Amino acid sequence: MADPDRFVPRVPGIRYGVLDELAGYAVRRAQIRMYELFAESLEQWGITPQRFSAMTIVSLNPGLKLTELARIMGIARSGVVALVDVLEGMGYMERQAVPGDARAFSLVLTPKGQTDLVEITRAVKNADGLATRGLNSEDVAVLRAMLLRISDAPSDA
Amino acid sequence: MADPDRFVPRVPGIRYGVLDELAGYAVRRAQIRMYELFAESLEQWGITPQRFSAMTIVSLNPGLKLTELARIMGIARSGVVALVDVLEGMGYMERQAVPGDARAFSLVLTPKGQTDLVEITRAVKNADGLATRGLNSEDVAVLRAMLLRISDAPSDA
DNA sequence: TATTGTTATACTCTATAACTATA
DNA sequence: TATAGTTATAGAGTATAACAATA
Numbered sequence: 001m002a003d004p005d006r007f008v009p010r011v012p013g014i015r016y017g018v019l020d021e022l023a024g025y026a027v028r029r030a031q032i033r034m035y036e037l038f039a040e041s042l043e044q045w046g047i048t049p050q051r052f053s054a055m056t057i058v059s060l061n062p063g064l065k066l067t068e069l070a071r072i073m074g075i076a077r078s079g080v081v082a083l084v085d086v087l088e089g090m091g092y093m094e095r096q097a098v099p100g101d102a103r104a105f106s107l108v109l110t111p112k113g114q115t116d117l118v119e120i121t122r123a124v125k126n127a128d129g130l131a132t133r134g135l136n137s138e139d140v141a142v143l144r145a146m147l148l149r150i151s152d153a154p155s156d157a
Numbered sequence: 158m159a160d161p162d163r164f165v166p167r168v169p170g171i172r173y174g175v176l177d178e179l180a181g182y183a184v185r186r187a188q189i190r191m192y193e194l195f196a197e198s199l200e201q202w203g204i205t206p207q208r209f210s211a212m213t214i215v216s217l218n219p220g221l222k223l224t225e226l227a228r229i230m231g232i233a234r235s236g237v238v239a240l241v242d243v244l245e246g247m248g249y250m251e252r253q254a255v256p257g258d259a260r261a262f263s264l265v266l267t268p269k270g271q272t273d274l275v276e277i278t279r280a281v282k283n284a285d286g287l288a289t290r291g292l293n294s295e296d297v298a299v300l301r302a303m304l305l306r307i308s309d310a311p312s313d314a
Numbered sequence: 315t316a317t318t319g320t321t322a323t324a325c326t327c328t329a330t331a332a333c334t335a336t337a
Numbered sequence: 338t339a340t341a342g343t344t345a346t347a348g349a350g351t352a353t354a355a356c357a358a359t360a
Contacts, residue, residue: 008228008231017216023285023297028206029304033308056174072165072168102337105342147187153287155194207349223319233352259360260318260360
C-alpha cells in the first residue's frame with residue numbers, strides 16, 4: 001500500500017520559503033494529515049471528527065441546549081441544527097423537551113449512542129496514536145500545552 | 158473589544174473528556190484560532206490562507222503546472238483550477254503557454270503579484286507572531302518539528 | 315492509452331439573515 | 338424586545354467523474 005494518495009507535506013525539490021517558518025502552516029499540514037487518519041478510522045461508523053466531538057461533549061454534559069453546544073464547538077447555531085439532525089438520524093442523539101422553556105431542547109445521547117461511543121472512542125484513540133507515533137508521551141503533552149497556548153491567543157496586544 | 162466572537166477553546170464548566178487528551182483535538186482547536194487570526198490580517202487583501210500558500214509556492218517555484226501545484230498543496234486538480242482562476246482574476250497570477258506541451262500551462266506571479274506578496278507576507282508573519290506570542294522562538298521551533306512528524310505519519314505499522 | 319486542464323456536480327462546513335414560537 | 342430553534346441561502350473548500358485536446 002504505502003498510502004499512494006495521502007497528503008505529502010514536503011515535496012522534494014520544491015521551495016516552500018516562509019511557509020516552512022510559519023507555525024500556522026505547520027499546524028495546517030498536521031491538521032490535514034490527522035483528519036485523513038481520523039477519517040480512515042471512523043469511516044465504518046459514518047462518524048466525522050466533528051460528530052465525534054459533539055457526541056463526546058453531549059455525553060459528558062447531558063442536557064446542553066443547541067445554542068450552548070454551538071458556542072462550545074465554535075460553530076454557528078445553524079450548523080449545530082444540521083449536526084444534531086444527522087446524529088438524531090443515526091439514532092445516536094435526541095432532542096428532549098425542556099420543562100421550563102418551550103422554545104428549547106436538551107440534548108442527550110441515546111443508549112445506542114452511549115454504547116457505540118465507547119467503540120468509536122477506541123477508534124479515535126487509535127488514530128491519534130498513529131498520528132503521534134513519532135513522538136513519546138512526554139512530547140505529546142508538551143505539544144498539547146503549546147497548541148492550547150495558540151488556541152488562547154488574543155487578537156490585540 | 159476583547160474579541161467578543163472569537164472561538165473559546167475551553168468553555169468553563171464544560172467537561173471535554175477524552176478530547177482533552179487527544180493531540181488531534183488540540184491541533185484542530187489551534188487551527189481554528191490561527192485561521193481566525195490569519196483571516197483578520199488578510200481580510201483587506203482578499204487573500205485566504207490557501208491563496209497565500211499558492212502565491213508563495215508559485216513565486217518560489219515559477220513555471221509549475223496546475224497538476225504539480227495540486228499535488229504540492231494536497232488538493233484536487235479541479236480545486237486548483239478554481240484557485241488559479243481567482244488569483245488570475247485578482248491580477249496576481251498568470252497561466253503561460255508551455256512551449257513543448259500544448260495541453261499544459263506554466264504558472265507565474267504577475268509583477269503586481271510579486272509586489273503585493275511582500276506586504277501580504279508581512280501581514281501573515283504578523284498573524285503568526287500573534288498566534289505564537291505565548292511561546293518563545295525555541296518553543297516554536299520544537300512545535301514545528303513535532304507537527305512535521307505528525308504530517309509525515311504513515312497509516313500502517 | 316495516458317495526461318492536462320476543464321467543467322459539472324455534489325457534499326461538508328461554515329456564515330448571515332430572516333422567520334416562528336416562545337419568553 | 339430578546340431568545341431558541343429553524344430555514345434559506347451563499348460561499349469556501351473539498352471530492353469524483355466525465356470530457357476535449359493533446360501527447
